[in-house]
Amino acid sequence: MHSASVNAYRPPGPPPGSGLHRYTFVLFREPPGFSLPPDASELDPSIEARRRWDPVEFAQRAGLTIVGATFYLVRSEE
Numbered sequence: 001m002h003s004a005s006v007n008a009y010r011p012p013g014p015p016p017g018s019g020l021h022r023y024t025f026v027l028f029r030e031p032p033g034f035s036l037p038p039d040a041s042e043l044d045p046s047i048e049a050r051r052r053w054d055p056v057e058f059a060q061r062a063g064l065t066i067v068g069a070t071f072y073l074v075r076s077e078e
Helices: 047-051 055-062
Strands: 021-029 065-074
């Protein structure tokens, strides 16, 4: 088995007073030989790109199957 990270993990960091924020993890089954195209929007590490990312659309476009998902809620301690 081989695994690679597309983007580095970013810990939760909701701004003070902004209420609850949902953080989601999605697990995909990849076909043999799968790789992202070099111009894939998923390679953009910015918060703006991650904020509106659609895992279902990504799976359909990339030929992947979603096999698991989970989420947690966080609010600022301030």
